[in-house]
Amino acid sequence: MSRKWHIALMSALLASSAPSFAAGPLPIEEIVVRYQLAVSALELTGTVEAADVVPLSFKSAGRIVIIDVDVGDEVSLGEVLARLDPTQANALLGAASAQSAAATAQLTQAQSVYDRLVGLVERGASTRASLENAEQELMAARASVDEATAQLAKAQQALDDMTLRAPVSGIATQRSAEPGQVASAGQTLVTIAREGAREAQFYVPPVPQIDQMIGKQIELSSLEDGSEVFSAEISEVAPLVNSATGTISLRARIDDENRALSLGTPVKSRLEIATDRTVMLPAAALVTHQGRPAVWVIDKESARAEIRNVEIAKFTSDSVHISKGLEEGERVAGAGAYLLYPGREAVAVGTKP
Structure with missing residues (x-):
């Protein structure tokens, strides 16, 4: 082949591989951007424990x-x-009893002396000073009785303990x-474990918004016999993650005390948690641009493609959830997006709301 034909052939190949706006519109699947609250479902297994x-x-x-x-x-x-x-406690109680008896006897004697002096003073047979001394002795005896009574009560309590x-x-x-x-x-x-109220103890991964689940109603059933369903209310979510297991403790109070589950009964439940607002797109819509995740946005007026970097919230088996980078109502290319390039015209063969 001559050099002239070789150059012509190479030119034709390069021209055919370059993007051409003259090419017809590319049929694609179109998805309308709609932000919705993402819901994470957790399958819980745990055991029944006493509430108190x-x-x-x-x-x-x-x-x-x-x-x-x-x-x-x-x-x-x-x-x-x-x-x-109780040997030592009995000995202390005996000593306190003896002290109380002695104080009581002393009080009886002091009361008798005081009463006798009152009569003598009234008849003028004794002095006022003697009566005042007897009164002081009586007050001291009463104080001794009070102290001995307190010691006796303390000793009795020690024996009861x-x-x-x-x-x-x-x-x-x-x-x-x-x-x-x-x-x-x-x-x-x-x-x-106090009889009555029961709680289900679960250990869950530290997912976002888990701390906002207190007060949420859930349903649980026994793993041994799942025929009965019990209503429960989440009563406690631990503020810290267990460093050994990487989980958070979650407790739910079981409402029906008339059908109380036995302690230690294995139970299961399902907890749905609403997380941030995201856009769910099919996996085929996701591409890369400058090493970052991106999607193709189709302009409403010109129907031409524009690459747009986005932030991913999570993946599922067949979809991707976008948290940032798209506006409500925009149109994103789904199936067929891998054939697009900047400025390529696209035509929707199917639109997902």
Whole structure:
């Protein structure tokens, strides 16, 4: 082939590969931009727990002689759960009782002396000074009785505190002590789940707007038997993410107490969370421009294509959600967008609202 024909052939190939506005309109799918609230659905699984948990401990230290409750036991209000060795408390109570008896006897004697001197002074057989001294002795004796009574009550309370009773009715969910163990004051020995209200405990990923779900009604059902559906209200969302699991604690109070679920029952639920307003486009609409995500916007008047960078909120299996970069009512190329170039005329063969 001569050099002249070679140059002519190359020129023809380059001309055919260059964009030409003279080419006919490209048929494309057109999508009208409509911003909508994006909804994220979370499938939740968790367990039923008591809404109120009561930790129990002794007010004073001592050696445990009896602990009469196990995990899972039902306990009644006032039921004895554990006892400490009462030897020292009994000794203190005995000493306080003796002190109270002595103070009472002293008061009786001081009252008798005072009454006798009152009569003598009235008859002129004794002096006013003697009566005043007797009155002071009587007041001191009364103070001694008051102090001894307080000490006796304190000793009696200390003896009563050797016995741990259930302050509420419910179910024992934890026991962390054994007979013979020395318990410290305030050390939790038994935990009781108060009967009545129940809550579902879930652990969820830290998705946006999760903290705004407090008060939202959800439905849950047992994983063991999903035939019954229970209504619940989200009552608590932890403010911090658990660093070990990367999740947030979420609790929902179960409304129906007449059909209470057993503690530990596995349950499931579904939570829908509305996030920022986005535009949902088919995956075919997404292209790249200067290394960033972009779409082709079709001008309403000229029907020519313009590349536009956008920000992506999230992907799904067959679509992409755009959060920024598009205006309400604009038209975006869907299927066929990969054949567009700047200024290429396009014609809609289908329009999605």
